Amino acid sequence: MYHGADIGWLSWLEARGFQWVDDRDVPTDPLVLLKGLGVDSLRLRVMVDPDPNDTVGFTDPTRVIAMAQRCVRQGFHLMVDFHLSDTWADPAKQFVPRAWAEDSREALAAHVADHVTSVLRGLKAAGVTPRWVQLGNEIPNGLLWGTQGVSAAVAGDTGWDTLVALLNPGYAAVKAVDPGIPVILHLDRGYDNALYRGWFDHYQAAGGRWDIIGLSFYPFWQPQGTVEQLRANLHDLVGRYAKPVMVCEVGGRADDPAGTARLLTEVKLAVESVPRGLGLGVFYWEPASAPEAVGGYLLGASTLVGPQRLRFTEAMKAI
Helix, strand or coil: CEEEEECCCHHHHHHCCCEEECCCCCECCHHHHHHHCCCCEEEEEECCCCCCCCCCCCCCHHHHHHHHHHHHHCCCEEEEEECCCCCCCECCECECCHHHCCCCHHHHHHHHHHHHHHHHHHHHHCCCCCCEEEECCCCCCCCCECCCCCCHHHCCHHHHHHHHHHHHHHHHHHHHHCCCCCEEEEECCCCCHHHHHHHHHHHHHCCCCCCEEEEEECCCCCCCCCHHHHHHHHHHHHHHHCCCEEEEEECCECCCHHHHHHHHHHHHHHHHCCHHHCEEEEEEECCCCCCCCCCCCCECCEEEEECCEEEECHHHHHC
């Protein structure tokens, strides 16, 4: 199983003067610290044309490629998460990139393919081959809102056709650059089997292509969801679609490392229980986050131990 972490904020925090220290308060490369904690895979998010003043961090393709090189030099597997937006994409927001806002469905599909191709070719030229590519981030309600792609996943039969028309060219673009890179499609609410069955049944029936089902699991945001429900969903999905599953995001409170460690341990066991080795791994979102460093966001796995000095919490030992 892969033991992963999303580190999309890390280089942005370093540029603002933050540094990580080890247990003896010695400043240390945070990637070295994460490797020592058992992390073997890293996830980077990439936006189309992000505002440098936004809190998305360094997510433009150029800086993502530079960070990817750093990750690979340290021996990590890499997941590239295409948000297909200029800013955060999640179930509540899937804003079309500014430069694509007036385009037709056909033009949007071409933009998706071109963007994916450009980033992956840039990575290849820099000596980086991602282990996985994720197309869209938490897309139960579709993506590229504000265009003909509005709420594609919930707009009826033509909506599913639109969603497939937008994502299949991205899938093909990944395979054209490297047919060995598996493509992940990623939804939230990993405990919600009805959501996943309905979404992937419709997507598959419309001709959609994917290789791995990605899930998010956040009891902090959806306390009604349990690890047992997540486990049952994982087992059902591999039986229903005969494809691997991966928890691409799980997160707990930065100020409760013991509770977050318990959550991580339980989620790992749920993924490990998936038959035939089809439970691929777990990614924590995200260890670089500390509330004092990222504007009060409560989840993460770093704690402030001095001015501009952070330490990874005990939670990450559970990854």
